[in-house]
Amino acid sequence: MKDGILMAEAILLAVNGTLMRGLELNGNMVNAGATFVREARTSPHYRLYTIGDVHPAMLRVSAGGAAVELELWQVPPQGLAAILLAEPAGLSVGKVILADGAEVLGVLGEPWLCEGRPEITRHGGWRNYIAARNP
Numbered sequence: 001m002k003d004g005i006l007m008a009e010a011i012l013l014a015v016n017g018t019l020m021r022g023l024e025l026n027g028n029m030v031n032a033g034a035t036f037v038r039e040a041r042t043s044p045h046y047r048l049y050t051i052g053d054v055h056p057a058m059l060r061v062s063a064g065g066a067a068v069e070l071e072l073w074q075v076p077p078q079g080l081a082a083i084l085l086a087e088p089a090g091l092s093v094g095k096v097i098l099a100d101g102a103e104v105l106g107v108l109g110e111p112w113l114c115e116g117r118p119e120i121t122r123h124g125g126w127r128n129y130i131a132a133r134n135p
Contacts, residue, residue, distance in 0.1 A: 010074040014040065014096045014106030016048070017056040017126045019083070020071045025055075028086050032079025037072040043097040048125070049109065049117040053133070055088060056126045057109025057117070060096075067099055069125030070106070089113075 013034070018025040021036060029036075042058075045065040049057045058068055075083065084093060090113030096106030123129040 010035075010076055011080055012037065012104045013073050013075045013080065013083075013093075014042075014070045014098070014104050015073060016042075016058050016068055016070040016107060018054075019073075019087075019107065020127070023126075025086070028083050029073055029075070032075060032082045034073045034075040034079060034083070037074055039069065040072050041067045041069055041099040043067065043099055043101070045097065047114075047119055047121045048123070048129075049114040050120050050129065051088070051090070051109075051113060051117055055091075056120065056129070057091060057113050058096075058107070059109055059111065059114055060094070066121050066124070068121070069127065070096075072104065 019029050020026060044067045045060055046068045047059050047061050047065055048068050051057050090110045091107055092110060093105050094108040095103050097103050120129045123132055
């Protein structure tokens with residue numbers, strides 16, 4: 001407890017793109033003191049878009065969605081801001097529903113970012129999209 005406020009020891013964060021292990025921005029997770037927990041999937045209520053083939057953006061939808069592969073990381077509270085501030089414009093934090101029904105914080109795309117972008121939901125995740133793009 002700090003100044004009468006209960007502080008979380010770590011925040012569970014779902015990431016679905018370049019913050020994942022072995023990808024371009026994973027160093028942002030490691031430098032923030034984050035620890036990989038496990039691979040997971042969302043509930044079948046999301047669509048995934050490629051933003052210039054540089055990173056994905058995931059949106060929650062009311063119909064026509066699918067499950068998306070992602071990773072869960074434990075992030076120290078002080079590291080969360082550093083991770084988010086380094087994310088590309090249009091990516092933000094929101095609540096993500098996992099396949100098991102659990103709700104966690106996760107990186108989502110804002111609708112304006114996804115407008116007119118190629119949808120890649122059928123690939124099931126960013127890693128699968130990259131593999132299909134670069135056989």
